[in-house]
Amino acid sequence: MTQSITLIATAAMGLESVVANEVKELGYQPTVANGKIVFDAPVSAIPRCNLWLRTADRLKVHVGEFEATTFDELFEATKALPWENVISEDGQFPVSGKSQKSTLYSVPDCQAIVKKAIVERLKLKYGLASRMPETGALFKVEVAINKDIATLTLDTSGVGLHKRGYRTGQGDAPLKETLAAALVSLTNWNPNEALIDPFCGSGTIAIEAALIGQNVAPGFNREFASENWSFINTKMWEQALEEAEDLANYDQELHIIGSDIDHQMVSIAKANAMEAGLGDLIEWKQMQVSDLSLKQKNGYIIGNPPYGLRIGDKKEITKMYQSLGKIIAENPTWSMYILTAFEDFEKCIGKKPTKKRKLFNGFIRTDYYQYFGNKI
Structure with a gap:
């Protein structure tokens, strides 16, 4: 995996600038869009951002983006992406999806096509003749199509970042x-x-x-899906946790x-x-x-x-x-x-x-x- 990746911190409507300030405080240069903050960073930013972002909903790896108005275009463009750089040979990779104002409006069909394209890519790169084992770490893939532009991401957080791990009880209408x-x-x-x-x-x-x-x-006492990803060195997590402990x-x-x-x-x-x-x-x-x-x-x-x-x-x-x-x-x-x-x-x-x-x-x-x- 390359040492620089594109990350997306998702945000609730109205909180984009707050999340962007947090990203900036961590030393990265954010670009603000509706509901998300995009920034380039080293792989080590995945542990740091998951631990420190207080107001973001999730942290995702941006794998690729392209126009797709047919299922063939969606398949070929997805297959062309370097999935082997992020998904391990035994990785589990369920695909979720959403579509807005796009020619490809059937979300289940889009999910199935993206899944098939990733499987074909990984089988080729890992030299597998049969199906992918999918017994290892979890890599949640999302295909989001908006106005015929497909964005493919991997969720690094797992459970949403609002889940700090301290809530033992709550009322009828708890504040996130x-x-x-x-x-x-x-x-x-x-x-x-x-x-x-x-x-x-x-x-x-x-x-x-x-x-x-x-x-x-805020994420000091919880776990994240990306802790088990092979392209993130274990030492990066250790260093991020040490930094959090030192700064408290x-x-x-x-x-x-x-x-x-x-x-x-x-x-x-x-x-x-x-x-x-x-x-x-x-x-x-x-x-x-x-x-x-x-x-x-x-x-x-x-x-x-x-x-x-x-x-x-x-x-x-x-x-x-x-x-x-x-x-x-x-x-x-x-x-x-x-x-x-x-x-x-x-x-x-x-x-x-x-x-x-x-x-x-x-x-x-x-x-x-x-x-x-x-x-x-």
């Missing part, structure tokens, strides 16, 4: 860890300042903030509080924090928003409160947001960042945000309201 990390990254918070999530649920925002505050690599600042004191009106969720959040290796670094409280007391002069409120999308919830949600508006009005040195789909949010708060950013929480279109405090 990658989105929670993005909500913190989009603020100017630093680990020496107070941070409160008054709608903590299973604790994701507070936990992600603590990991950011101590510079702990476990001595950094934190002033993070997570609170929720539901005592069961507070217990779940506490258990998740323990599983994340954060011990008692985060303070957990059971209380309602109106009881929130901001003791420090400066700080940040970051939250993902209920949206009031169910019938009958609006009155209760309105009262909750009004309490939040009162708190921020009485504490002008504090900054507040709230993700919500509640239509009357600004009216309840009684103040226009400094900035507002459109984001998606799953399939729900939300706004991230940002109120900048006047720090002392």
Whole structure:
């Protein structure tokens, strides 16, 4: 395998610039497109990016891209790609697919043709007369066709990067860890300042903030599909893990509080924090928003409160947001960042945000309201 490859970090809509900044911080030069960040890097970037990317959904190897309007074109162009450079002789390589606005719209047929083309290529290169054994490491191939342009990739992550491995329990509508990390990254918070999530649920925002505050690599305690790939030297994984351990600042004191009106969720959040290796670094409280007391002069409120999308919830949600508006009005040195789909949010708060950013929480279109405090 060549020492330089093209990688794709996929991102939720609205978070492309956040992921691009993370890629840049790792020392690579990203190009931003809709839903993805593309960059050239050495093979060693696969372990590093999987360990460090907090807000990306997945990391993929870009194998090839070409126009295909017939099945013959799809087969021949796929077969022409150097699959032997990335898939081992005994590798398992299931093929998934998707097609949008393209002549080749039958995804199952496209998957079958790509699979057959890769098999023919590998049998030729490995000198195999019979079928591929497919008993070794997993190489998940994806064919994505958009406007007749086929892009073929390999998923290096396995389970999505939002799966940090610390979530032992969750509520009805848990926030993805990658989105929670993005909500913190989009603020100017630093680990020496107070941070409160008054709608903590299973604790994701507070936990992600603590990991950011101590510079702990989010993928440090999980596994990745590419750990067993033959073209990635084992030493690269060892070096990436050593780097993550060296850069972690476990001595950094934190002033993070997570609170929720539901005592069961507070217990779940506490258990998740323990599983994340954060011990008692985060303070957990059971209380309602109106009881929130901001003791420090400066700080940040970051939250993902209920949206009031169910019938009958609006009155209760309105009262909750009004309490939040009162708190921020009485504490002008504090900054507040709230993700919500509640239509009357600004009216309840009684103040226009400094900035507002459109984001998606799953399939729900939300706004991230940002109120900048006047720090002392």
